[in-house]
Amino acid sequence: MPQRRLVTGRSREPRQRFAEELRQLRAGKGVSLRQLGERLGWDWSLFGKMEKGETLGGPEVVQALDTYFGTPGMLLALWELARADHTQFREQYRRYMELEAEATSLWHFAVSVLPGLLQTPGYAREVLAVGGSKGAELDQQVEARMSRRELLEGDDAPPFRSLLSEAVLGTPVRDRRAWRSQLEFLAEVSERDNVTIQVLPMSAGPHGLVSAAVMFLRLLDARTVVYAENAFSGELIEDYGTVERLQRAYDAVRDLALSPAESRKFILRTLEEVPCDPSTSTL
Template sequence: MPQRRTVTSRSQEPRQRFAEEVRRLREERGVSLRQLAEQLGWDPSTLAKLERGQTLGSPEIARALDDYYGTPDLVLAMWELAVADPTQFKERYRRYMVLESEAVSLWHYAVANLPGLLQTPAYARELLGAGGLTGDDLEVQVEARTRRRGLLTADGAPRFRTILSEVVLRTPLRDAKSWRTQLEHLLDMGHRSNVFIQVLPQTAGLHGLSNTNTMFLRGVNARTVAWVETGYSGELVQEITAVEKLQLSYDSVRDLALSPDESRKFIERMSEECRAEQADVA
């Protein structure tokens, strides 16, 4: 087996080093982008973007390049370094947004906050404000998040399932009226044929996604990727084995959750409790 090679690129930025190495390997082999694309079965425009540093591609394409050049794990290792670089978070999130807009189905699990696709403007404003946004920046983000909700109501909308930890529903907005509006919005969305909302009771105990907000996105090519997010960062998971492991954890959580009908009744009770509290205050 060929020895793993040392990266000789002079660039110290992981993304640029990845692009330089991909380009160098092709030039050393003496093939054009089109010839390489024909050999690998990938779109030549995708390979061109890799070499220009415009995209990082996927682990599958990194492995395909390693197989073609006979460089065991070299390209894949550089891809992993580039993806792990904290400066790439914004690009990963932009990539996630593209995948979300193109998905035919989305499966979601929420640890502490409602998914953006189900947030009212008031909920989005308070949540984003708590994260440090203020003024015009805050309003721009609230407007962007509100527009995203149209994904679930447009013609040909994807199927969307979210499993909400009970903690999500036990963490109200400061304004009781706004919180009740949010709960009623959940009930309205839950009546749509493409939206399924389930509640995971606190009595379910610990599970494989206890501290991870997760969204699975299935594309038109039947391939599924996952977006895993904490309060401080997010990661786009594309490697097949890692995605399958997350899906097994998601399936286990789904088994523990209330059915959509039971969950609707749970949210209705919370809405009525909120209404009663408002009446008492009045």
Template sequence: MPQRRAVTSRSQEPRQRFAEEVRRLREERGVSLRQLAEQLGWDCSTLGKLERGQSLGSPEVAQALDAYYCTPGLLLALWELAVADPAQFKEQYRRYMLLESEATSLWHFGVNCVHGMFQTRGYARELIAAGGHQGATLDRQVEARLGRAALLGATEPPRFRTILYEAVLRMRLRDGQAWREQLEHLIESGDQSNIIVQVLPFSAGPFGLDSTEVTFLGLLGGRTVAYTENAHRGELIEEASSVERLELAYDSMRDLALSPAESRKFIGRILEEAPCDPST
């Protein structure tokens, strides 16, 4: 069978193709980035990052561009392909890790697990192993995750608030001692002046982020970005209005959480229930 030739000279890589089309449509319209930003009401730097392939923005940006260029659904479809590309997930996570190292403050909600910076070795190992890693790969993943905690022990560490859903604390590890160590570590972490640990109990009822693991990063210059993830994918969100909507949901949920002092007692009660013998 003869090799299939590309129909066009445009990129076959989803992220790059999206960037190419965004740039091509603007150039065909004969407007500058600044003019486009003024007409759409979006930040000029955001649109520039789309054209350079540095960011995918949000679906709202793609829809606004589709409406402006009279290309109904084209850019939104390309955007959806780009964010669904596995390579895109890895790139977004690399960028998130870079931003995490530069953050001056972080606030997090854990609906499924403890944030990586607060995970103990036993907890991290069991969690990563459950994802299919083993052998030398598992060892590397565990060391990489534990290394992130160094940020909290820096000379000028960032402020960090973590809110954990009660289900996170109720999910016992197979290794009972490792589970105890993780709960003890959360209590000890809350004693640090730059760290706040809170619990969102089941009794709080429904809340806006019931299926979303999210971390917000406060960066120099006052900018905030968010990273959301589940078991299959992660997404770095930089568009201001999208981040703001997530923050509003987070603030509403934080109002339902126990105070730091109440949370410490809550974790302590769960710790009392934890078996000392892993076999029990």
């Protein structure tokens, strides 16, 4: 008996199905992305990203699309399914981890939390616990995060630059000894030949990376990819134009940051402000 196939031929993955429906509906209307943006009052590039599956947009945008295409509630229902499905995010993160291990150079911007490559066990444990991990799962995640630090060790370690918003250093973990250990590690690792750490002072004001942490990876084939992350999700970005825009934003932020030498002094001053009373374990 021949194998059955879906009549529609459309994806069963919620996020991809949502993107496919948007493309089909727009094609049926015979309008361009730019025309759609003009008629609904949103930047047309947003609809392009939604059709590529790069973003889901917000509920108000999806409701407007439902009204425009005459599909009351259908797109919003697909949007809710896509929003609840984390499969694609897990797959993107898995692919990012594979690329990170192969990268020839890495550069990063931290909004509020240190990058995993610079975290100590105590710091990582508290950050991961806040995210909901506990018990054996928490132990495994801390161990896995610590193993990633090996990427920056050894003679063939790739160059790594991390721009840290001042807010990162102004947000200590509750365990005082863990925070001191973390700052001491930052000061130590900043002296390695392959690691550059720069602090972006609050006085620098608003900038183009204010809402997300980003990691850039230069790959063996000379391509650059970006992993952008906020508190709720992460996204692997490989589109050349988007990567270029993010790179320009990163370069502008780097120009606002303190020099590596000044940044190390900033870290050491922060360390000096942490009381070292061993009898008290919390700030």
